[in-house]
Amino acid sequence: MNLDYIIPNEWSIIEEGFNPDNVKASESIFSIGNGAMGQRANFEEHYSGPTFQGSYIAGVYYPDKTRVGWWKNGYPEYFAKVLNAPSWIGIDVNVNGEQIDLYSCKKVENFRRELNMKEGWLSRSFKYTLHNGGEIQVNAKRFLSLELDEIGAIEYSITPLNIDADLVITPYIDGAITNEDSNWDDKFWNISNLEVENDQAFIEAQTMKTNFHTCTFMQSECFVNDQNAGLRPQVIRTDNKISFIYKISVKQQEVFSIHKFGGYTSDRNHDKDALIAETKVALAKATQAGFSQLLSDQKKSWAKIWDMADITIDGDVKAQQGIRFNIFHLNQTYLGTDPKLNIGPKGFTGEKYGGSTYWDTEAYCIPFYMSTKDQSVARNLLTYRYKHLEKAIENAEKLGFSNGVALYPMVTMNGEECHNEWEITFEEIHRNGAIAFAIYNYHRYTGDYSYIPEMGLEVLIGIARFWHQRATYSTYKNKYVILGVTGPNEYENNVNNNWYTNYIAQWCINYTVENIEKIESEFTTDFARIMNKVKLSKAEISEWKSVADNMYFPYSEDHNVFLQQDGFLDKELITVADLDKSQRPINQKWSWDRILRSPYIKQADTLQGFYFFEDHFSTEELERHFDFYEPFTVHESSLSPCVHSIQAAKLDRMEQAYTFYLRTSRLDLDDYNHEVHEGLHITSMAGTWMSIVEGFGGMRVRNNQLTFEPKIPEQWDGYSFKVNFRNQIIKVIVNQNETHFELEGDEDLQILVNEEEVNISPNHLVTVG
Template sequence: MKDYLKHHEWEIIEEGFDPHLNKISESVFSIGNGRMGQRANFEEEYSGDTLKGSYVAGVYYPDKTRVGWWKNGYPEYFAKVLNAPSWIGIHISVDGHKLDLAKCKVEDFKRVLDMRTGLLTRSFAATLSDGKKLRVLSKRFCSMANGEVGAIRYAFTPLNFSGKITLSLYVDADVVNKDSNYDEKFWEEVSKEASPGRALVVAQTKKTFFHVATAMKFQITTHGKIVTVDRINIEQREKFAGNVFQIDVEEGKETIIYKYAAVLSSENHPKEKIAAQANHVLDDAFAKGFDKLFDEHAKVWEHKWEECDITIEGDIAAQQGIRFNIFQLTQTYTGEDERLNIGPKGFTGEKYGGSTYWDTEAYCLPFYLGTSEQKVSRNLLVYRHKHLARAIENAQKLGFKDGAALYPMVTMNGEECHNEWEITFEEIHRNGAIAFAIFDYIRYTGDEDYLADHGLEVLIGISRFWAQRVNWSADKNKYVMLGVTGPNEYENNVNNNWYTNYIATWTLKYTQEAISLVKKKHGKRFEVIADVVRLKEKEETSKWADIVEKMYFPHDPKRDVYLQQDNFLDKELLRVSDLKQEDRPLNQKWSWDRILRSCFIKQADVLQGIYLFEDDFSIETIRKNFDFYEPMTVHESSLSPCVHVILASKLGYKAKAYELYLRTARLDLDDYNNDTEDGCHITSMAGTWMSVVKGFGGMKVKEGKLHFNPFMPDQWKSYSFRIEFRNRVIKVKVSNEGVTTKLESGEPLEIVLKDEAVMLS
């Protein structure tokens, strides 16, 4: 755990420059707008340890799968969101001495991310190797008002000299991914152009042939007057275009560079027109200027915060944590394009390839259901429906048939692209998460028509997979599920993972209910669906019902707890408190063999199922399982703490709930797992929102009604959150004086507050 960022309600603040923390800060201070994003790399040249990263949504490369021993069914490639062409570069040198913070004496360094407005600010004084000293103040944002525009205001002041400064402003597509095989570069030049004051590079990805046009244009001012540059040298080389020139500077006088960028993708523009359209977008941005662009951008953020802010009084660390998580989620996914989804690192890094995981359905969907208009969460589901044919192909590759669908563990286009056998072939619970998301969306929105429009086809495909994946055990006289990996990836290739078995049988049961509902309300549409998927209704539903009735669930009668898998009790049952501090995190200190043989749990597994289906279990059952499993859980998955917060809150374990809330809320800010330098944990950030709303607020939907059962953490004076629910907006505030609920918009609504009906009007 690191604690170097200052606590502030609305800002992330770093004071003083420590090169050893730079990559962590590059992740934490990242900015984006749903279409593109940028790590907090420096504009000027930096020769120190850095992970340079610019990213464009939907643009990826199918890197060849590398494994030691090929197995049938392996995906051919591992998809990666690419480090895209860089638009931020502003290099400075004085008499041949470069402004490079790895080689200069750096003083008064401060980096601030204003989450209210999505503005990244950095300031410092640097003494070059020859003693000349500069003060710099840079401001940068990716426009939320126009997802293809970025802007920089870069001001510098010579503190002890006058003379000439050499500037280089450019676009660079000659970039590389950190995890590329053999340091391969994934971009090829299509075209480039440069003229005084501007430059553009169009690059295409190998194999996938996405085109990205990155253009920049700049203006320089001193004391509000435009500086005319007499001579600009055009610098062009492969995948690079820019301007190099000198300007006169005076000691104590500030010079400001305004640099504007347009970043366009062939996902949204014809390839043959993309350069011209990039220049058009760029000229429009330039004409508006930095201040007007920022004002438009800030107004979007103002509206976003009105929708999704959570306020906490009396605990600045907790307040900063929740807002940081909401900020990153909001700038990563806007819901405007159903082709896009949410990568585990968003626009903050390259780990996990930037692809879509089950995290979206299990963790992110509830956040967007509660904070955005309905179409946003609906688009997340439509994304999976569009990939149903690929999910069926994925299942066919593994030997399944007759329309069985296995959604990928990792994907860009619906095709599986994850290359670890214990994940690709065995972590099949992801199928259940997608089925549950359909149920969760309909339960929350009341949009039962979604089943007829899209959902039923997906449910049938997933249920066919489960029906073929189980087998009958004559020994147990039950259906069993062999060779799987549950959410707890510290156990691989186990039999009868309780969570997987449970969500499989739930899916089979829910699909039968969905069939009945669509038949009743959309008879003709059902006939079309049944014909398209070739549903043998009586035969298939009878099989599903038999599996539901006869599924095996491992259970320990002595402790009266569900067992994570068949042989869990063969392990030495230790507690996390028995571990030495130097052994943590296990995944960085222990061998994989040792981890697999231990009882230690990476993330909620049995408890994941109890969280999703809590109404199926008594409070005593939840308590016994929580008390058994949580002490063995190391929470080395970012997805783990929030589930435990919600269950601990339900059980009245206030101290444990608060402890784990801080862990999820400040996971990246404090670098709990020693991996923030690879990027922030974007999808798990939705779990922070759930920790407050579903955990402390006790929010759930039951029989079409919102229920709240809130409590107040001892460390807080009050907290409040806002919920969008079925075309209404409800504000909930909890304090030591009690709970207040307010209907801010929409028709009157009855809610249930601490088991009592309350009419809001």
């Protein structure tokens, strides 16, 4: 059963009415982050019901030792855990001797929670009835500052409605935190120091094994009717927790408020011996500004983000809410300001999947960040992979490869493979191809070739070497084959000749050779440096070419389509339409054995290749393959509906494209896969952006030129988006009858619209019928 309690709203996510069954889902959906840290939307006050507590610091992780029944050579030694960090948000509330707890209260009314995406804050309000009949009103607002990204701020207010109230307010920081997922129930954190100074408290802690040093902190100030109450706290300190206790009596209708500032500093940005000193600097900035000014700054920071990243949709509130929800969480997760970070699949909303970097970044996220920020952000993401090249070579060596072969990890924190499901770790090797494609995609979009001679060619050579060694010559087929793989469709493991894998392997080799030749002729100094480093010979390149030129691709003459893998037609080809709905989702209802024998596709696989390499195939070929494979696709991967939406729009199947768009944009809001309580699907949110810009907007870069083929669902009155193309901002406004283009920049830009040349000039509206 899908979620149905999120109220449609263009700029906010709103929940009205308290239902304990929705708490964990809402903790995910209402999560907040600022790129440097994030947290699930846990209540500030005590909550005794089922909850998933989660606060996270970007880049801080723990290598949890792999736990398997049967160790295989080459297995990663650990699975990287996104660490649940010490918590700073807690504020226990006691009114006339009764602890406030929404799970055990006599009555809660007018519960409302709002995530304001336009301004970047989370609020909650409710009327609470005490067991003695007293009533109080609670209003809470919090945000994680974009301006001061080590600071979070909370304003928590209590108003006695029909009583005078003796309040005991206890803000605290708590280091006794554990992860939801732990292989061995290891202790992840070691608390080294607890310190209190005036109204400030600090917990210094370091991670076990990885030895990240952090400081969790808080500072509080109390007010009555907006006037400083001048309260001094009683301090309670245990081995892992510091609490400040404020006691005050307030009269009926008086408003008591506490402003609490908290957050994290870490040795990722500061000297580990100066964390408390650096924390005091951050707190001084926060308290000098105050809650209201910080909130005003927050609104301005988000306004700047939205000015470039917003997509408007007219006439369809749920569609509008969905895309803004996706854009908002992408920016909460990653802002491009720290080149050492990447885009975790759950962001700051949960712990599932571990790691911070998947192939999702290259396949789905780079286009979003290239277009809505600037090319430096995308270049940082590519530089991140270059800096992990030596680790990628080590990963390949562990599996028996040699001669500088690079196998990039499926999941990583530091370049080392840390995913411990064998069918993914060893077999889902298509990830290598996505990294090469991202290099190509970056150059194609930005026009910046400099990354390739500076860094990218070394990455491409390592990847090409991998495909050369991973392919096997089949004397039976007289072709090169790639055996024992898992493609993007993870519902087929250990298959031979996955078409997508074979195709991207061939393309990687050809693309690498093309760039070697270009750099040899045009960047001679770089070429000499690279060849001296990688020891690449003409003979080795010739061997690569032999693999690429003789790659095997399974094909069905009967169906006139490339086969997803050698054995696909051996399956009982029952379409999803004929599958009993009670069996869905199959990943929660079926055994793995049954899934593997079924024809059902978790996500776009062959069609993923048609998406990446659209220019290699005719529209008629795309249509044949779409018609053959989509009926078997259950879309139980978050990465699936967006690709299908783009391709359905390309095929003028707008109703289908719209349905897929809604599914990708509201995947978490409507909990299509019944798992939102575990966290959100952050990386697939970039695919939602693509489904509008590349799908409905038809944006492509062909022959060094920006092109559009705009289309619009009949459910919409219009939509608009902006893209930053080579430092020129183009705004596209589409309605049912025409498309408008606006240009911010200094020079005219020639674009193609529906195959026709159109010239757009700065600050002039151009309309195409």
